[in-house]
Amino acid sequence: MRSWSVSVLGKPLAPLVAAMLVAAGFTAAGAAGPATAAVPSTIPLTVTNNSGRGEPVYIYNLGTLLSTGQQGWADANGTFHPWPAGGNPPTPAPDASIAGPASGQSTTIRMPKFSGRVYFSYGQKLVFKLTTGGLVQPAVQNPSDPNRNILFNWSEYTLNDAGLWINSTQVDMVSAPYAVGVKTGSGATKSTGHLKPGGYNGIFTALKAKPGGWANLIQTRPDGTVLRALAPGHGIESGALARTVLDDYINRVWQKYSTSTLTVTPFADQPNTKYFGRVSGSTMNFTNSAGAVVTSFQKPDSDSVFGCYKLLDAPNDLVRGPISRTLCAGYNRSTLLVNPNQPDTGSGAFYQDAVTNQYAREIHARMADGKAYAFAFDDVGNHESLVNDGDPRQAYLTLDPFS
Missing domain, CATH: 3.30.920.50 (Beta-1,3-glucanase, C-terminal domain)
Known part of the structure; x- marks a missing residue:
């Protein structure tokens, strides 16, 4: 179910898989759904920085171009660039970063018809490499990963002829807070992913208070700055959480x-x-x-x-x-x-x-709308932090305060 990369932090890339099934027109019975209005080849994505942080922000739009199945990246204009051949050991990927907005500002880029991710990082550019099989993405449960001490996060999305699906995800980790949104053809805006006031710090405080090793999911920089909490599956993988916890x-x-x-x-x-x-x-x-x-x-x-x-x-x-x-x-x-x-x-x-799943429990409890992707199939019963529309005019990614 790893739909577009060699190394993805999560196991099943559930939000995108579910979106692709719907986008392809499949219902529970497996029948194709009705055709929708034409979706343009790119739509604008406005990134707004409400974080209050002073570091520079870097944005990356990486994924699979749905028209060809090629893996690559999109620049600020939405132009697709395929990844060059990688190597073994992995070779550095081209710099796909886009300068993001300063605190209090917004930047608008174009999203092509991708199934992929929009990464954002604070203070440092992310390190991406290429193997002979494709892109190697951050895997910060590995202490030697070059992105281990970088503050970053990402949103998953699918944009195709049937519309836009975009989420805020904690399937792999909870880190730099953000929300996503879409402006529909009627002019209405749908959004999800905002935390309640105090929610970001509250998640880490709650995990620290849980017996049984849940505090070990939290990763910090050498200076003590909290970077993220790993999802519990990655905690088991890295030895931070007992394999017998459930x-x-x-x-x-x-x-x-x-x-x-x-x-x-x-x-x-x-x-x-x-x-x-x-x-x-x-x-x-x-x-x-x-x-x-x-x-x-x-x-x-x-x-x-x-x-x-x-x-x-x-x-x-x-x-x-x-x-x-x-x-x-x-x-x-x-x-x-x-x-x-x-x-x-x-x-x-x-x-x-x-x-x-104490990790999922504490995240859901602190979401403004109660919705999150705290595990891969959090969409069962529609409890996921996902917005979609068949006639998207504008997408939004809002970098929220660290409170």
Whole structure:
């Protein structure tokens, strides 16, 4: 599911994958949706710096050009530049940076029809390299990554003939705060990603107070400046968080559904499409309404839950993938024990168990609209920080204060 790079911080690039399915016209039944109004080849993206910080800002627009499938970068005018051939060991990538706005100012660039990311960094340019397989992106869970001590973040987006999908994401880390928005053809503006007042510092304060190693997700510069908190899957990868952190909850789920049934209704527009899960030994089997086994899952570990991959792999199909997405959301939100009918229709029961994804819990609690991409399938039930429109006229990226 890594859609356009050799090294992506996240495991499933869920927001973009979901957007691409929708953008391609696929519904739950797999049928193509109706055509929409033509979307221009580029649209403006206005980056506004409300951070209050004095360092220079650098912007990067990197991704896959959808018309050709080529990987590359776009300059400020939206002109596409393919990456040159890389090497082994990796060779430096061309400088794709665009000068960003000073604090209190705005800069407008053009977005081409990409599936990609808009990175922004404070104070230093990011380091990108190229291998023979493509672009190597920052992976700051690795202490030797050259971007480890740079303050940066990114938004994911897809712009194609069906419209614009743009998100604020914490799937890999929570760092420099920002929000995204889109102006629709009617002139209305939709936005998401803003934190509540005090929310940014509040996330780190809350993680520091959590027992069980959650404070170890926080990375600082040598001078003590807080840079980010890694998502828990990367915490496990780097040794900052115990691999067993969710085991107690997973074991209780396994026990419950060895004697009762978990019902998954993965498509909101198809309430009669249901799958029924039951544990037998080390396997949870899902049957359809006719009683036939359609897919099976082995008992997941914490990393599989946090990453929504490995033992909870979610292929882009119409059976296993949708069931796995629902399971992943239920495990991360710790709702599988309190509701045998998944997914949940509301958020009132989310993160209430003592064993839960504390990282996701603290991020959602501090979002102004309650929405975030704190794990890959946070879009189950529409709890994700994503805006989209089929007739986009303008996109926005707002760098928010560090408070």
